[in-house]
Amino acid sequence: MLLSLQAATVRFGGRPVLDAVDLGVAEHEIVCVLGPSGSGKSTLLRAVAGLQPLDSGRVSLDGHDQSGVPAHKRGVGLMFQDHQLFPQRDVGGNVAFGLRMHGASRGEQADRVRELLDLVGLPDAAGRAVAALSGGEQQRVALARALAPSPRLLMLDEPLGQLDRSLRERLVVELRELFGRLGTTVLAVTHDQGEAFALADRVVVMRDGRIAQSGTPLEVWQRPADAFVARFLGFENVVEAAVGDDVAVTPWGKLPVPEGAPQGPRTLLVRPAGVRLVPAGEGLRCTVAARTFRGTHVTVHLQPEDAPRLEAACALRAAPEVGDEVGVEFDAAEIAVLG
Amino acid sequence: MTRTAARRRGSAARLGLMAVPVAFFAVFFAYPVTAIVARGLKADGAWHLGRIGDVLAQSDVRQVLWFTTWQALVSTALTLLIALPGAYVFARFDFPGKQVLRAVVTVPFVLPTVVVGTAFMALVGRGGLLDELWGLRLDTTVWAILLAHVFFNYAVVVRTVGGLWSQLDPRQEEAARMLGASRFAAWRTVTLPALAPAVAAAALMVFLFTFTSFGVVQILGGPTFSTLEVEIYRQTSEIFDLSTAAVLTMIQFVAVGAILALHAWTVRRRETALRLVDASVTARRPRGAGQWALLGGVVATVAVLILLPLAVLVERSFGAAGLGYYRELTEDDGGVFLVAPIEAVGNSLQYAVAATAIAVVIGGLAAVALTRRDAGRLVRGFDALLMLPLGVSAVTVGFGFLIALDEPPLDLRASWILVPLAQALVGVPFVVRTMLPVLRAVDVRLREAAAVLGASPWRAWREVDLPLVRRALLIAAGFAFAVSLGEFGATVFIARPENPTLPVAVARLLGRPGDLNYGQAMALSTILMIVCAVALLVLERLRTDRTGEF
Numbered sequence: 001m002l003l004s005l006q007a008a009t010v011r012f013g014g015r016p017v018l019d020a021v022d023l024g025v026a027e028h029e030i031v032c033v034l035g036p037s038g039s040g041k042s043t044l045l046r047a048v049a050g051l052q053p054l055d056s057g058r059v060s061l062d063g064h065d066q067s068g069v070p071a072h073k074r075g076v077g078l079m080f081q082d083h084q085l086f087p088q089r090d091v092g093g094n095v096a097f098g099l100r101m102h103g104a105s106r107g108e109q110a111d112r113v114r115e116l117l118d119l120v121g122l123p124d125a126a127g128r129a130v131a132a133l134s135g136g137e138q139q140r141v142a143l144a145r146a147l148a149p150s151p152r153l154l155m156l157d158e159p160l161g162q163l164d165r166s167l168r169e170r171l172v173v174e175l176r177e178l179f180g181r182l183g184t185t186v187l188a189v190t191h192d193q194g195e196a197f198a199l200a201d202r203v204v205v206m207r208d209g210r211i212a213q214s215g216t217p218l219e220v221w222q223r224p225a226d227a228f229v230a231r232f233l234g235f236e237n238v239v240e241a242a243v244g245d246d247v248a249v250t251p252w253g254k255l256p257v258p259e260g261a262p263q264g265p266r267t268l269l270v271r272p273a274g275v276r277l278v279p280a281g282e283g284l285r286c287t288v289a290a291r292t293f294r295g296t297h298v299t300v301h302l303q304p305e306d307a308p309r310l311e312a313a314c315a316l317r318a319a320p321e322v323g324d325e326v327g328v329e330f331d332a333a334e335i336a337v338l339g
Numbered sequence: 340m341t342r343t344a345a346r347r348r349g350s351a352a353r354l355g356l357m358a359v360p361v362a363f364f365a366v367f368f369a370y371p372v373t374a375i376v377a378r379g380l381k382a383d384g385a386w387h388l389g390r391i392g393d394v395l396a397q398s399d400v401r402q403v404l405w406f407t408t409w410q411a412l413v414s415t416a417l418t419l420l421i422a423l424p425g426a427y428v429f430a431r432f433d434f435p436g437k438q439v440l441r442a443v444v445t446v447p448f449v450l451p452t453v454v455v456g457t458a459f460m461a462l463v464g465r466g467g468l469l470d471e472l473w474g475l476r477l478d479t480t481v482w483a484i485l486l487a488h489v490f491f492n493y494a495v496v497v498r499t500v501g502g503l504w505s506q507l508d509p510r511q512e513e514a515a516r517m518l519g520a521s522r523f524a525a526w527r528t529v530t531l532p533a534l535a536p537a538v539a540a541a542a543l544m545v546f547l548f549t550f551t552s553f554g555v556v557q558i559l560g561g562p563t564f565s566t567l568e569v570e571i572y573r574q575t576s577e578i579f580d581l582s583t584a585a586v587l588t589m590i591q592f593v594a595v596g597a598i599l600a601l602h603a604w605t606v607r608r609r610e611t612a613l614r615l616v617d618a619s620v621t622a623r624r625p626r627g628a629g630q631w632a633l634l635g636g637v638v639a640t641v642a643v644l645i646l647l648p649l650a651v652l653v654e655r656s657f658g659a660a661g662l663g664y665y666r667e668l669t670e671d672d673g674g675v676f677l678v679a680p681i682e683a684v685g686n687s688l689q690y691a692v693a694a695t696a697i698a699v700v701i702g703g704l705a706a707v708a709l710t711r712r713d714a715g716r717l718v719r720g721f722d723a724l725l726m727l728p729l730g731v732s733a734v735t736v737g738f739g740f741l742i743a744l745d746e747p748p749l750d751l752r753a754s755w756i757l758v759p760l761a762q763a764l765v766g767v768p769f770v771v772r773t774m775l776p777v778l779r780a781v782d783v784r785l786r787e788a789a790a791v792l793g794a795s796p797w798r799a800w801r802e803v804d805l806p807l808v809r810r811a812l813l814i815a816a817g818f819a820f821a822v823s824l825g826e827f828g829a830t831v832f833i834a835r836p837e838n839p840t841l842p843v844a845v846a847r848l849l850g851r852p853g854d855l856n857y858g859q860a861m862a863l864s865t866i867l868m869i870v871c872a873v874a875l876l877v878l879e880r881l882r883t884d885r886t887g888e889f
Contacts, residue, residue: 049790049791070795071791075793077792078787080784087807097794098793101798145792148792149793
């Protein structure tokens with residue numbers, strides 16, 4: 001493992017912000033830590049960077065314990081949430097900063113700055129003032145600055161947080177390509193699941209300073225570890241259920257579950273695609289409470305009698321109007337038994 | 340790195356930074372002041388503290404105490420009232436002649452207090468300009484002192500408050516406006532709290548200067564009004580009652596210590612990390628009649644309050660003799676001076692440059708050590724200690740230097756460095772007060788960004804903090820240079836007769852009767868004023884060249 005954290009703990013005023021976190025990042029791996037604000041993601045990065053001392057536990061890089069190693073000697077890069085470009089330097093000065101700190105010659109600096117600005121798609125920007133850059137350009141400069149000294153581990157704190165959606169979606173693809181090409185080891189944190197899934201080889205979900213789940217984007221998406229992770233990923237149809245054989249007893253009635261599902265009292269997730277609308281009178285009787293246009297489909301919010309709301313995804317043409325009465329049936333393939 | 344180890348290392352670094360200023364203050368401040376207090380209160384190897392009670396029981400001493408406090412409070416309030424609009428105008432408006440005007444308001448601050456007193460005497464005293472025009476005289480009232488104090492301290496408020504104001508992001512106020520705050524409410528709830536530490540710092544400085552006011556009150560106070568400092572001077576050099584002087588010194592010391600403690604407490608409660616932006620982007624042309632009227636009002640105030648006394652001063656330096664007084668300055672004068680008075684210019688510059696260098700190094704180290712706001716009690720005490728030279732009688736410090744630093748290993752009485760050392764003592768608090776708010780406002784994450792890019796803490800400070808505070812550093816250096824040039828109370832005791840500084844030379848000339856001496860004093864004051872103006876203009880130029888980097 002290039003990076004490994006063992007029982008890393010940080011407390012602010014007695015409250016643990018990082019609570020005995022164990023985490024490893026292999027060389028060339030892109031790991032994305034996903035969690036709501038206040039879950040300890042940024043503190044995790046700061047602890048690895050050496051900006052936040054641990055109260056207990058340890059951080060190792062290449063197998064070497066980093067306790068006592070100050071931030072500037074760890075050889076890791078960190079891209080700050082709001083970039084923190086140095087306002088008194090131009091773009092070139094910002095990108096060259098880390099190289100200068102590592103004693104690179106002027107010629108090396110100039111070559112590397114040109115190379116990196118090309119890489120991030122801002123050739124000829126070296127002489128520009130950072131105050132004159134747009135948000136997306138600042139983000140690119142911050143990335144170039146962090147990459148310039150070739151850190152063994154690059155950390156990104158909400159790398160695309162402040163950018164508009166289309167730019168974010170384009171940049172996340174660019175970033176992944178770039179990191180793949182350079183073989184960069186990356187540890188990023190974000191609260192945006194789309195960003196995490198698009199960027200990462202492995203996603204780590206955090207909650208209250210602890211790791212709630214770790215796995216490939218597909219694994220996490222398909223089988224969230226618990227109700228918290230499922231809800232954080234945006235799933236609404238999460239209930240407590242009693243699972244027996246191939247049927248789960250829920251407030252929505254008896255639902256089919258996949259074969260081999262764990263038995264007993266469990267948390268059940270029904271993906272919106274697994275909620276099929278049928279004519280009223282069949283299945284579970286619901287009223288359409290709201291509908292949200294999602295571009296490719298419509299999310300319909302259904303209110304059954306005496307049961308929690310259900311979210312269903314359906315094609316635009318087939319979507320019922322608000323106030324309509326519909327029936328609901330469930331699809332076992334889109335139902336997951338959690339934990 | 341565990342947290343306790345990190346914290347211990349941080350404290351060790353801070354203590355290291357503090358060591359130099361602490362040693363400096365111990366040797367060149369605490370030691371001489373203690374020595375002179377001991378000289379006054381110690382006899383036959385025993386302390387006679389009963390003297391304190393005796394002195395305090397005298398009604399005239401209590402009268403002096405009351406007047407000192409009262410006039411300082413009123414002067415401070417008046418200065419803030421008059422100068423805060425000025426600070427706003429300088430911070431937020433861009434107008435032709437701004438740099439010249441900024442230099443103009445700073446000139447009074449660097450004039451010797453004796454000259455300020457004389458200039459106001461020439462304006463509002465007997466036979467003065469107002470007397471000639473309307474028969475109006477203020478020299479028998481306290482107004483002359485108060486106005487002279489405003490004249491003198493206008494720049495303190497404009498520079499300290501305006502410096503920060505110009506770097507506050509106007510969008511913060513705009514955000515408040517969008518949330519429904521009126522223009523005034525936005526200012527009161529967003530800008531004022533951000534400015535509060537700077538306003539408090541400025542008010543503190545003005546209060547201290549006026550509380551310890553010497554030259555101005557000496558000239559304009561006549562027999563009626565006397566501050567502690569004037570009384571100390573009288574007791575020391577006229578009545579030779581060292582024990583009364585020692586008691587008064589201690590009273591002043593305690594009073595100032597209490598004010599400083601209070602100030603440190605209030606500032607600590609209010610200081611927060613601010614969003615600072617480049618000053619050049621916050622200033623713009625005034626818009627609308629109201630803003631032009633405000634600018635006009637400030638310019639008029641500066642004209643009446645500052646330019647007019649200076650103009651009268653210059654006018655008197657020519658008098659009927661044309662350039663005669665100036666020509667006289669280059670003549671050797673066996674009576675008042677051992678050398679031609681004009682040589683005081685070179686002496687003053689040399690001393691002031693040395694004093695500025697000392698003050699910037701000592702004050703800079705101290706400010707960096709104090710930057711972290713989670714500093715412990717020890718560090719906060721240090722903060723207050725640094726301000727004490729402003730409150731301790733300069734007369735006492737000067738006299739203390741003479742009697743304390745005259746034997747090995749510190750036999751400095753014959754050395755020219757003695758004068759800059761005394762002047763630097765007064766300059767250090769300015770450097771600290773000017774740099775600290777800006778240093779504390781630097782976003783800590785910029786420093787962290789430098790650290791993860793491989794910069795050691797020292798390198799990160801040099802690369803990130805220093806460029807951002809260079810502006811403040813220059814302002815601080817300007818202040819230190821200015822007070823060094825104008826320092827009078829201590830220098831008058833320790834400057835060697837053959838090497839007088841400008842203020843000392845002016846005072847010596849004023850102390851002698853006759854139109855020729857008076858005219859020469861005015862001429863020398865005018866030269867001092869021009870030296871200061873040129874120095875300040877150079878500084879302003881330096882500053883604007885640098886702002887391109889920001």
